[in-house]
Amino acid sequence: MTDVVIAGIGQTPVGEHWDISLRELAFNAIEAAVQDSGGLRPQALFVANMLASSLSNQAHLGALVADFAGLSGIEAATIEAAGASGGAALRQAYLTVSAGAADVVLVAGVEKMTDKIGSEVEAAIASAIDSDFEAVQGLTSTTQAAMLMRRYMHEFNAPRQAFAGFAVTAHANGANNPNAMFQKAISSEIYQRAGVVSDPLNMFDVAPNADGAAALVVCRTDLLPPAYPHPLVRISGSSIVTDTLAIHDRSDPLNLDAARLSVERACRQAGIVPEDVDLFELHDAYSIYAALSLEAAGFAERGLGWQLAQDGAIGLQGSIPVATAGGLKARGNPGGASGAYQVVEAVLQLRGQAGANQVANARRALVQCLGGPAASAATHVLETLG
Amino acid sequence: MTDVVIAGIGQTPVGEHWDISLRELAFNAIEAAVQDSGGLRPQALFVANMLASSLSNQAHLGALVADFAGLSGIEAATIEAAGASGGAALRQAYLTVSAGAADVVLVAGVEKMTDKIGSEVEAAIASAIDSDFEAVQGLTSTTQAAMLMRRYMHEFNAPRQAFAGFAVTAHANGANNPNAMFQKAISSEIYQRAGVVSDPLNMFDVAPNADGAAALVVCRTDLLPPAYPHPLVRISGSSIVTDTLAIHDRSDPLNLDAARLSVERACRQAGIVPEDVDLFELHDAYSIYAALSLEAAGFAERGLGWQLAQDGAIGLQGSIPVATAGGLKARGNPGGASGAYQVVEAVLQLRGQAGANQVANARRALVQCLGGPAASAATHVLETLG
Secondary structure, eight states: OOOEEEEEEEEOOOBOOTTSOHHHHHHHHHHHHHHHTTSOOOSEEEEEOSSHHHHSSOOOHHHHHHHHTTOTTSEEEEEEBTBTHHHHHHHHHHHHHHTTSOSEEEEEEEEOOTTSOHHHHHHHHGGGSOTTTTGGGTOOHHHHHHHHHHHHHHHHTOOGGGGHHHHHHHHHHHTTOTTOSOOOOOOHHHHHHSOEEETTEEGGGBOOBOBEEEEEEEEEGGGSOTTOOSOOEEEEEEEEEEOOSSGGGSSOTTOOHHHHHHHHHHHHHHTOOGGGOSEEEOOOSBHHHHHHHHHHTTSSOTTOHHHHHHTTTTSTTSSSOBOTTOHHHHHOBOGGGHHHHHHHHHHHHHHTOOGGGOOTTOOEEEEEEEETTTTEEEEEEEEEOO | OOOEEEEEEEEOOOBOOTTSOHHHHHHHHHHHHHHHTTSOOOSEEEEEOSSHHHHSSOOOHHHHHHHHTTOTTSEEEEEEBTBTHHHHHHHHHHHHHHTTSOSEEEEEEEEOOTTSOHHHHHHHHGGGSOTTTTGGGTOOHHHHHHHHHHHHHHHHTOOGGGGHHHHHHHHHHHTTOTTOSOOOOOOHHHHHHSOEEETTEEGGGBOOBOBEEEEEEEEEGGGSOTTOOSOOEEEEEEEEEEOOSSGGGSSOTTOOHHHHHHHHHHHHHHTOOGGGOSEEEOOOSBHHHHHHHHHHTTSSOTTOHHHHHHTTTTSTTSSSOBOTTOHHHHHOBOGGGHHHHHHHHHHHHHHTOOGGGOOTTOOEEEEEEEETTTTEEEEEEEEEOO
16 A cells, blocks of 8 residues: 555644534634645545534535635535544544545544533434443433443452543643643642542543544645645554444453554554553543453453553653643534544654644554444554665 | 455345344345355445434444454444435445455444334434524425426426426336335325425425435455356446535535536446436435435436426436335335445346346446435446346
């Protein structure tokens, strides 16, 4: 296959954007990404979105966003895999360029979640889990994560406080990200005193629902202008893997098989092992998923992922930095757009443009987003070229 | 690129399936398609769906359908482009195989529309048009089509009765399709007497909302077993093109630019002109779109598409047969699944398996599905090999 690179990145601040429409959010990110790419002209657009049909009565975002971005006439479609939509859309862009069907492809992750009341939003998010067998019983993504965390604490004798390190790390990094929803560090004590959301999850175990958009320009290396201003970032591994949608169908709910398999496949394609990466943008929609993702990727033994948070290994100077721009927890979690934000943040690291959050000599990143209870896992390996 | 073929097809009857869940519908079509392919093992799945988030509180159909079909662990995602979802999903499957990322890819179009009351369904379908600027005013897809038809009648002095031929042809063909929702021929007089739905659209100008699922197995030619039982059907052209989402942004609402461009691109890739095809599975969600699609594809001059319906040219023995299995009108229109049904029906024609509806010597088909007011148009050229 041709070398496929991420030539442009763009993002809007994450937060409550009651004054900006869905299409404007997407456009702002696209405009920034196209400009960042040196003005490449996209021939196709994949929109990553999960909730616009249910929260904004708007499907058909491919045509909508292409139109509003002044790109009407190009190819477009929406790619959805719940919380893994951003990674799934990047993969389709990667395949489209690899197949030679387009030279320059745009990915736009966009989500608008804060215009509706919380209960409506929580119900819409629950469409990511099994509606007929889980949500129908009253289960939501949050209560499901709570049960997973309870089970984890029971199985592995992990205290609730063991999860503090994930939120503390995310908030420390978010403090330096001008696009983060929460730009404020927290202490372990603040974590400890936080109100319970769904026992044992407290407020800092749960990433906030948010509005936001992030965009990526994906293209063939040989199309970049000679004066291209950034270090090149190549997609060297790409994978999506599914697991059972309902957790009750898994032999062990604490094994994220799809996350594990998608890391294995993406790394195999890239010719690396996970230990070769300099950072891991993981899907910390709930802190329990951060712990389980670290284990699934092989950075910790089963039941010991939380220790990486406790001993500083996931910090910017640690052995496997995660959530380097705040993660879903502090940057905010705009649903289907989160996976695109993760890629933007990894590219900033690999270009050496991550500012105060720069991981020293970052040359290779693992980026993973999860849908529902990790029933979809999209993983990419990104590397600097040359 | 490698030759990519549609090796397996499957479909469920179209209708009101209150007793069959979304996942079971999809599974039934998938099981049939895999069996039809001679037992090929899919490595990836693209689900075409538009309405499950809003009507069934279920997103994340990639993981759900893969899981229920016993394919958990494969790659999966949902592809949505409103009514063009089926064609968009086929295109992603085609690109995935072309890129060498998978050898065998499944497309499953599935929609379940009849469990909810009509007004809810109509509102959900209106998510295919511009929510902020059209639907917010009370416009629906149906009333929009009515305005287009009114404009067409005015511009081109076409009588309302001019559209009868589309419904009569569709129902004549649907009468011989055991999977069609309406297996009953109608006369021009019955069309004339039908109640008005949204002036000037009458009941027979509007395809019925329906439940259904259709599936396709897409793979590389060289992977087929020597004993593969069907004539080979190759994808020789594939294209998706967008137009403005809101009709008021178009210089002429009676020109379906996306439909025209996508036919041009798909035909150019296939090395043919539209006149070379033996049938045209078009998107007759409303009869006005059948007329406009025939014009956009070049089979009729502007304003004269309706004449092809009147003089029998679109019949099975005509110069450009359309809706050969009943079209959306008589087979039924299960939203995001309709595009997959169209492909199933075209493949049956090209294999010579279309029974009483067989178009003589059908070797090449144009298949097109439209999203919203043809703001997305997905077009494929399919050909028999050898």
